[in-house]
Structure formats: structure tokens, C-alpha cells
Amino acid sequence: MSFRALVLTQGADRKVSGAVETLPPDRLPAGSVTVEVEYSTLNYKDGLVLTTGGGLVKTWPHVGGIDLAGTVEASEDPAFRPGDKVVLNGWRVGELHWGGYATKARVKGDWLVKLPASISTRRAMAIGTAGYTSMLCVMALEKHGIRPEAGEILVTGAAGGVGSVAVAILAKLGFAVAAATGRPQEADYLKGLGAASVIERKEIAEAPDRPLLTERFAGVVDTVSGVMLARALAQVKYGGAAAVCGLAGGPAFPGSILPFILRGVTMYGIDSVMLPKAPREEAWRRLGSDLPLDKLDSTVSEVGLGDLMALAPRILKGEVRGRVVVDVAR
Template identity: 60%
Template sequence: MRALIVEKATGGDVTAAVQEIDEARLPEGEVTVAVEYSTVNYKDGLCMTGAGGLVKSYPHVPGIDFSGSVEASTDPRYKPGDKVVLTGWRVGELHWGGYAQKARVRADWLVPLPEGVSTRQAMAVGTAGLTSMLAVMALEAHGLTPEKGEVLVTGASGGVGSVAIAILSKLGYEAAAVTGRVEQSQYLANLGACKLISRDELAETVNRPLESERWAGCIDAVGGKMLARVLGQMKYGASVASIGLAGGAELPTTVIPFLLRGINLLGIDSVMQPYENRLEAWRRIGTDLPMDKLAGMSFEAGLDDLPKLGTDILKGKVRGRAVINVNG
């Protein structure tokens, strides 16, 4: 079978290349999946280049997401032919992942693919889209409704932001998209963004802990100074779903927005998310994510394209979702 193998030389240099390998090299697990599609996330870029220290053992097969058909299973929950999707659980980091024509994993890590969602669509969604759906669900659980006003999405042209805009628009929300790339304006408008906000408008630090109330909710992929600024612009009792740190891990703010406006800062993790939450999120992806918009925010590539895509995503050069056809 073909697989993208990441290797580390004695001197520390990390290389990634497609190789023919024996299926016997797959790690242990109850379920063997004939992989059809994978995708490219920021973590995948780190794993392919050796950055971040996520990969602990080489040689390694990255790919934190994959979808396909069950080929063999010793677990009664899955039988040959079942369509499944996997995201998270540190697959592709500590355990061999989806950048191969086959994968072997624990049954607990898999989720049955919901009706109406194809394996290709599942990878146009991937971890990024699952995270977006979990963020929307968390905001709704804390009282967000379309009637309460505009919802801000930072890092809107990235994978998470793109899917978030499409979901919010389908649900009737007015989604305001923050982007530093003017050339993405039409792309974001096509996804359903009602307003485009320049990144520069929110990147500037202000001395006031509170500004005029502006946003009914926020899905933030940036963190850092921008998140601090946004917290001071949230409406009373509103929530921010924090899903990324493209702008930095530090949060230079005060407790004033939390104390005087009752703002909620909600952390969103998709890696270790419980099974039932995953099932519900994927069910809602099937009903609340417009698949025509999904097609417009994704593009297809193959295993041989992965090394370049891994470098590009770390530089912020990948728009939307890259769907990897491992058999193409």
C-alpha cells in the first residue's frame, strides 16, 4: 500500500515522502479501515515537518483525520463495509494516521458516518469542521440565538472559520468575518458572511478594558491580542468560543469583561471529545452544514501533494479545506 512516511535522520532533519509499504507495518487496533480520504490541518503541517515535537517516534504516518470503509474488525460495533470517520485521539501524532491507503485503529476512536454525508464530504469537514460545529453548539448551549445579533468569526478564511461561517449562515445567524486577506472577500461572502471586518481593525491594542457592545457571540481562531480586544466588545452575557491561537497563546486582558458584562470564554477541544458529543456534532453537520457551500470551500489533492501542503498550511497559505484522495 502507498503511504506518506515521515522519517528523521540522525542529524535531526525530517523528511516526508510517499513510499510503498507492507500492510503488516500497521500498528495494533481492533479495526482496519480502507482509507478513502484524509485532509490537511495545522497539526498535520507540524507532523510532516517535524515542528512542534508532536511526533515522538519515527518512521511515522501523519494524518489526524480520515474517512473510509471498514475492511476488518474484531469489535462487534463495526463490520466490513461500514462507512466511518476518525478525527482526533492523537491519531496522526502518536499513532499512525490517515495518510495511507489503510489504517488500523481502536474501535473507540471511530464514529459511524451519518446518513447523507459521503466520505469525501466528511474530510472536507474534518477536524476543522467538527471543531466549528462544537463551537456553535457550545455558543447555543450558552444562550446564543440568531435574534441576539451578529456573531464574529476570526481567522475566517481558514478551515475552521470557513465552515463556521457556512454553518452560522445556514442557521440564520448574521456572521461577520474577520480576515487579513482582502482577496478572500468574495469567497467569504459566498459562504454567507454578512459583513467583512479587516484584521487590522481588531489587531490594534486599546487601553480600555471595555468598548461599545457589538457582538452577540464569537468563534475565535486567533487568540492573543485580537481575542483580548474582542472580549471588550462582546454584548452583556455573550460567549466567545476559543478554538485556536494563530495570533499567539498569550491573552493580554483583564477580568473586567467577565465581571462587568458576564462574558463567557468557552474552550473548545475536539481531540478528546466524548463519543456522544461527536455523534451529535456529526449528526448536526449532516443537517446544518450546506453541502453546496462545502464543495466551494474545498479542493482535492493526492498523497504526493502533501509535503508542500504541509509547509503551506504552516505559512497560512491554504484557503479552506484540502481533501486528500489517498487512492488518487
């Protein structure tokens, strides 16, 4: 049967344009599992693909969407059968492989995770790569041995997708969360997610340019990088850790080795794209139990495929609060 998709093309000026089209099933790419997609979402990386391609897309026309959730329609993979509720994050889907901005997707079975019964397909996309990455960050801090009694956890970019979910998870687990944001008007929103305190971004970014500052944070979930990460690391307590997963502030940071060799700080790099299946499944299991889904709902706005081209520049500018769920049938 035919399917709807937001089909992207790139012009000579590298600018991307998109239109919702109806396509025949033979346009689907190769794969062992066909999924009837119900929801997708909008992430920072999606914003890059929808505006310029971001150097991520190699072949045009293209269907973006790095996340998708839906129901298995047909499967050649014995691990899945029709009717299974599944979620997909990463694996260069939405970049090198057609993604979730369509009512159907065909993918490798190894890329899919069965959803916990407690998470609907819509809520799975309210979580999306952002929330799944947040859970990986929390798991890294836990593995390091950080417990609530150790002290505050700093979350940078807290009003964004990754940050919002990280705040909610950490608060439910009993941590005192210091939520740093460049949008102080979001203070009530962040406190509603469970933040114990809200810090204006400049308080961290404009801290004195010294390799070591007063010890304050037991751990950090960093979605920004750049100066924010450097100043945050300078305030991590002895033996603490930072889980880093984003680069909204750029890939480089003007840091020092001193927090690592004088305070024993550890920095964990969090990759959500090529992570093996077992830790993916564990992260989704934990999301089903440790993410307060009622609070998650308050972070969500819903759009259709036709709304995405206008929203993409806004997410790149940091103007989108929380999570954007895409109802691909709209």
C-alpha cells in the same frame, strides 16, 4: 495486502522529510478495526507534523494525518462491521498513532464514528477536524443560549478551515456573521459562504488597547487567540460568549478579566481531540443537517499524498484557503 503511505522521518536537524512508500500489512499499528482509507485532509496540526514534528510525534518513522474517512475492512469491535462508512478525528492519531496519510489504517473502535448517510467520505474530509471543531463551537454558543436575534457573531480567521465552515454553519442557522480575515481579497469567498460582513483583521487586532470596548458581538468563534481574542472579548455584549479553539496567533493573549466580571461574558474552550464519543456523534449528526454541503464544496481543493510536503509550510503561514482534501489513492 500491501498499502501506500506517506512515510515521514526526522533528521538530526529536526527537519522532517517524507516519501510515498508501499508497505506490508504487518507495518500497521495495533487496533481493533482496519479501515480502507479513502480520504484524509490537511490541518494546521498536520502542517506541524509534516515540517518539524511540532513536538507531537514521539516515534519515527511515522505516518501523519489527524483525520481519515473510509470503509471498514475488518473489525474485532462489535460496534462496526465490514462496509461501514466511518470517520476519525483526533485521539492523537497522526501524532502518537499512525494516521490517515495511507490507504489503510488500524485504530481502536472507540475512536471511530459512523458517518451520517448524507455525508460521503470525501465530504467528511472536506469537513474534517476543522469543520467538526466549528460545529462544536456553534453548539457551545447555542448551549449558552445565543440565538440569531441576539446580534452579530464574530468569526476570526474566517478564511481558514475552521473559520470557513463556522461562517457557513452560522449563516445557515440564521446568524449575522462578521467574518474577520487578514486576507481582504477573500471577501467575495466569505460572502459566498454567507457572511453578512467582512472585517479586515486589523480592525479587531488594532482596536484600542482597553479591557472594555463598545459592545458589538453577541458571540465569537475564535480560531486565532493572541491580541485578536483579547480585542474581540472586549467587544462582546453583556452575557455573551466566545468559543475558542485555535492558537494561530499564539497560546497567550493579553486579555483582562473585566469582560468576564463586568459584562458576564463566558469563554468556552473547545477540545476536539479527546472529546467523548456521544458529543462527537452529535456533532457529526448536526453537520449532516446544518452544514450547507453545496457551499462546503466551494471551499475544497484536492491533492494527493505526494503533494503534502510542499503544502505543509503554506498552511502554517496562513496561505491555504478553506479545506484541503487528500485523495490517498493519488
